[in-house]
Amino acid sequence: MKLNIEPNLDRPDDVYEMLIDAYRDLSDEQVQKMSARLILLLVNHIGDPEALAEALCIARADMTA
Amino acid sequence: MLQTYEYKEFPFAPSADQQSGKTVRRPVVVLGGGPVGLTAALDCAIHGIPVVVINQGMTVSIGSRAVCYAKRALEVWDRLGAAQPMVDKGVVWKIGKVFRGDRQVYQFDLLPEADHKTPAFINLQQYYLEDYLIQRCQALGIEIRWQEKGISLHQRDDHVLLRLETPAGVYDLECDWLIAADGARSFTRKALGLDFLGQVFQDRFLIADVVMKANFPPERWFWFNPPFHPNQSVLLHMQADDVWRIDFQLGWDADPEEEKKPERVIPRLKAMLGENTEFELEWVSVYTFQCRRLDKFNHGRVLFVGDSAHQVSPFGARGANSGVQDTDNLIWKLKLVMDGKAPPALLDSYSEERVLAAKENIGHSTCSTDFITPKSPISRAFRDAVLDLAETCPFARRLVNSGRLSTPTTYVESSLNTPDTDPFTGQMIPGAPCADAPITTDGRHGWLLNRLGNHFVGLYFPPAEGMAADTARAFAALADAPVPVETIVVGRDLVDARGLLGQRYDGKPGTYYLIRPDQHVCARMRQFDAERVRAAVDRATCRQ
Numbered sequence: 001m002k003l004n005i006e007p008n009l010d011r012p013d014d015v016y017e018m019l020i021d022a023y024r025d026l027s028d029e030q031v032q033k034m035s036a037r038l039i040l041l042l043v044n045h046i047g048d049p050e051a052l053a054e055a056l057c058i059a060r061a062d063m064t065a
Numbered sequence: 066m067l068q069t070y071e072y073k074e075f076p077f078a079p080s081a082d083q084q085s086g087k088t089v090r091r092p093v094v095v096l097g098g099g100p101v102g103l104t105a106a107l108d109c110a111i112h113g114i115p116v117v118v119i120n121q122g123m124t125v126s127i128g129s130r131a132v133c134y135a136k137r138a139l140e141v142w143d144r145l146g147a148a149q150p151m152v153d154k155g156v157v158w159k160i161g162k163v164f165r166g167d168r169q170v171y172q173f174d175l176l177p178e179a180d181h182k183t184p185a186f187i188n189l190q191q192y193y194l195e196d197y198l199i200q201r202c203q204a205l206g207i208e209i210r211w212q213e214k215g216i217s218l219h220q221r222d223d224h225v226l227l228r229l230e231t232p233a234g235v236y237d238l239e240c241d242w243l244i245a246a247d248g249a250r251s252f253t254r255k256a257l258g259l260d261f262l263g264q265v266f267q268d269r270f271l272i273a274d275v276v277m278k279a280n281f282p283p284e285r286w287f288w289f290n291p292p293f294h295p296n297q298s299v300l301l302h303m304q305a306d307d308v309w310r311i312d313f314q315l316g317w318d319a320d321p322e323e324e325k326k327p328e329r330v331i332p333r334l335k336a337m338l339g340e341n342t343e344f345e346l347e348w349v350s351v352y353t354f355q356c357r358r359l360d361k362f363n364h365g366r367v368l369f370v371g372d373s374a375h376q377v378s379p380f381g382a383r384g385a386n387s388g389v390q391d392t393d394n395l396i397w398k399l400k401l402v403m404d405g406k407a408p409p410a411l412l413d414s415y416s417e418e419r420v421l422a423a424k425e426n427i428g429h430s431t432c433s434t435d436f437i438t439p440k441s442p443i444s445r446a447f448r449d450a451v452l453d454l455a456e457t458c459p460f461a462r463r464l465v466n467s468g469r470l471s472t473p474t475t476y477v478e479s480s481l482n483t484p485d486t487d488p489f490t491g492q493m494i495p496g497a498p499c500a501d502a503p504i505t506t507d508g509r510h511g512w513l514l515n516r517l518g519n520h521f522v523g524l525y526f527p528p529a530e531g532m533a534a535d536t537a538r539a540f541a542a543l544a545d546a547p548v549p550v551e552t553i554v555v556g557r558d559l560v561d562a563r564g565l566l567g568q569r570y571d572g573k574p575g576t577y578y579l580i581r582p583d584q585h586v587c588a589r590m591r592q593f594d595a596e597r598v599r600a601a602v603d604r605a606t607c608r609q
Contacts, residue, residue, distance in 0.1 A: 032443070036450035044460040 003054040066327075067276050067345040069306040070192050072124045077212040080117075083229075083236040090224060091117055092403065094240040096215055096253055098122065100131065100191065101371030101388035102246030103198035107145040108396035110205040111519060114403065117240075118207060119229060121214040125199065128348040129190035129274050132302055132310050133285075133382035137473035137498060138389040139183040144518045144584070147201040148183065151194060155187030156303045161285040163467050167292055170455040171465040180565055181501040182512040186382070186470065188283075188304050190274075215247070218256040218367075225366050242399060243367045246388075251373035257364060263357020264431065266378065267317040268438040271324050271351050273334060275309045277344035287467035289452055293336040298437055300380075300467070308347055311337070312379075314437070321351035354378045356427045356434070362416040368395060375423035377430035380437060380468030387426050390473060391419050397519070397582035406547055407606040414481050414607060422474035429469045436466035473498040476585060483579075483588035483601040491571040499584045502566040504559040513566060514584060516553055521602060522580045523552040525593060526572040532557075539595035548602050550579070581605060 009015050023031060043052055082089040093109055095102045098120030109116035134151065142148040163171040177185035202209060216235070217228040225243040229236055245253035254261060286301040288294070297314035304310055313333055315324055323329060330349055338344060358375035362368065371388030395415045401407035439445035454461035476482065476496035483495060492500060502513045516522070523543065525532075532554065543550040553559060561567050570578060579588040579601050588601035603609040 032446045033450065033453075036443075036446040037454055040447070040450050040454060040461065040464070041458070044458075 001054060002048055002051040003058075004051075005058070066349075067347050069276055069308055069347060070190065072127075072192070073196075074123055075120075075209070075211040077123070077232045079231065079233045080208070080210050082238055083231060083233065088226075088237040088239055090239040090241070091115070092240065093117075093242045093244060093399070094119060094225075094227065094238065095244045095246055096227075097246035097248060097371075097373070098195075098199075098209060098211075099126070099246065099248060099371070100194055100198065100385045101392060102244070103195065103202060104141065104145065104389050105244050105246055105370055105392040105396060106202055106207050106209075107147060107198065107205065108392050109399075110202070110207050111145055112396055112400040114396075114400055116207060118202070118209040119213050119215065119227075120209055120211050123212050125195035126191035128272075128350060129192065129304060129308065129310060131191045131194070131379075131382075131385040132188050132304060133386075133470075134187050134189060134194065135382055135386045135471040135473075136177070136181070136183050136185050137471075138386045139187065140498075140501070140514055140584070141389050141393045142198075143183060143514065144393075145201065146204075147198055150197045150200075151189055152184065152187060154193055154197075154305050155189035156283050156305060157184040157187050158283045158285065158303070159185045160282070161287065161467070161470075163465050164286065164288045164291065165452045165455070166290055168456065170289075170452060171462045175470065178500075180503050180563070182514060183501070188302050188310075190304050190306075190308065191385075193305060215252045215256070218243075218253060220257065220365050220367060223366075241366065241403070244392075244395075245367055245369045245373045246371050246392075247373050249372040249376050251369070253367060254359070254369070254373055257367065259359055259364065261357050261359060261376075263355055263376070263427070265355045266353065266434050266438055267440075269315045269317060269319045269321060269324070269351055269353050270379075271313040271315050271319075271330065271333070272349065273311045273313070273330050273346060274304070274348040275311055275334060275338075275344045276307055276347050277309060277338070277342060278307060279309060279338070279342070281309070289467075291337075294333065298467070299337065315351070319351070324351050325349050352379075354434075356431050358420070358423045358427060360420075362391070362419055363412045368399070368412065368415070370395060374419070375427065377426050378434045380433040381426075381430055382468070382471045383426040383430055386471040387422060390422060391415075393583045394419055401548065401606055407608055411607040414479065418474075418476045418479050418481075421476070421478070425474055426471075433466050433468045437468075481581075481587055481605045481607075483597070483604055485589065487589075487591040489571050489589060489591075491569065493570050493578070493586050493589070495586050495588060497586050499580055499586060500569045502561070502569050503563055504566060505562045506559050511559070513559075516559060517580050518582060518584045520582050521548060521550040521605075523550050523598065524570070524578040524580060525552055525554045526567065526570075526574055526576040527554055527556060528575040536593055539593070539598075543595070543598060543602075546599070546602070548606055548608070550598065550602060579605070 093116045095118045106118045159175040161173045175185040213229045213231045216230045219226040283303045288299045300312040302310040362374045370391040377383045398411045451464045540552040577593040587605040
């Protein structure tokens, strides 16, 4: 497994709060825009297609389409 | 509309075959006289295969249609003696710019390595290209039957029976082999009932060919959401004779008939070019596109090449360019099979290698299309996010995709390759198309690629101590073999005056390359070994 799913944040509650704060008061359309940019920035930062594939798999686990 | 090109009309003349009243058998018939069919015919003629081309039309391509021709296709046409007028007439380019709104977000340079004979890309109207190919066909004495079309086709064990309709009535023609170059709506494919599966893209594009004196540079310019055509994309290309190709994305709901009318097209152009720019329309067309292909490209005695075998979107110039690589791959194999020097299985390798190339091209084409024509709100959100980020984040510029331009396929996994056993560096792995390099022969400047092709060639970098006597004898034996190999000894037959040949082929003393008739590497070794070379030839021709 290339993706780290063990705790990796010193102050998890602060990071969570940061995320919620960043999205505060945005319209649905803005949320989608923001998320798309954020995902691209993080995907590039991680720079590992295998880890990405694993993350995508977990994120989609309970969805069928 | 203005015409910068004068269409010649090619009259119908009943062929001797039709006049004979009998069913004549021809070795090879090419159905379709577009760029790929004509290229197939030229390659047949170069290999000494008698060939007849059946062309439905009475002139060359109406409208500029395919415009961008890539280096590898030009190299193939150069091997066939047809490239020079194309390069002379065409617009050479290498820079692509991508704009969002009125700001540039990305620029690419096809960065052609210096010291190759052919440029990275030229833009040339398809009618000129076909005109030059026809002239070359005429010079080689190839018979083109104009205004004839296939109306039925039957595949037999050892031939194909074609029924052709002409202005003088119907006649039957047999051929040992049929090359189906009859385009995206292939008659042959339908006659054989073959599936042509893939993806349809729900979008329409308007092509306007405009004659004008403009100050745009010879570059590929692509706009996402430009102020003059909001929420859609636009592509601009310079062609010969001050003709400019402008391609407007219209969306799926556009009415193709309405959008073609000058009263609809001219305002779009004025919005882009400014009220005061003088221009004339030369050709207008509305198109949609699909990415699809046949499962395999050889079906008994019918061999599919070009759009009849595979179709891509135009973004990336992977249509005609890949079709030319199909015929490049096919004809030498067909010649060996026809001569009984290789088993028909060699034609399976044509399908194997070119299906892989088609997959690669369709993959690139689909990615580009997903970017240009997002198919869902989230796909559009990611696309827009890439463009948003591209202005400030370098990583996002690499994701901007307005078409990844055609490059030749390396047949990495091909069963015709002999895998390396010695260490090598560089690009010239088995399956790769040979890189060009400047050489001199008898003090005259020339190019490596002009010395390769049409038959197997061994490229030998002799050891420092010189060539052994038994090596020279082995070369002579290879030249006399049923599938002959011509040896080119660097330093003896040509001079690597600038060292670029050695550099591009990692040509340490003693190195030997075996090169296929289509200028792809099929084996290499650090020390010449006649047995290994013979085995590699057998492998590359399915003779083992």
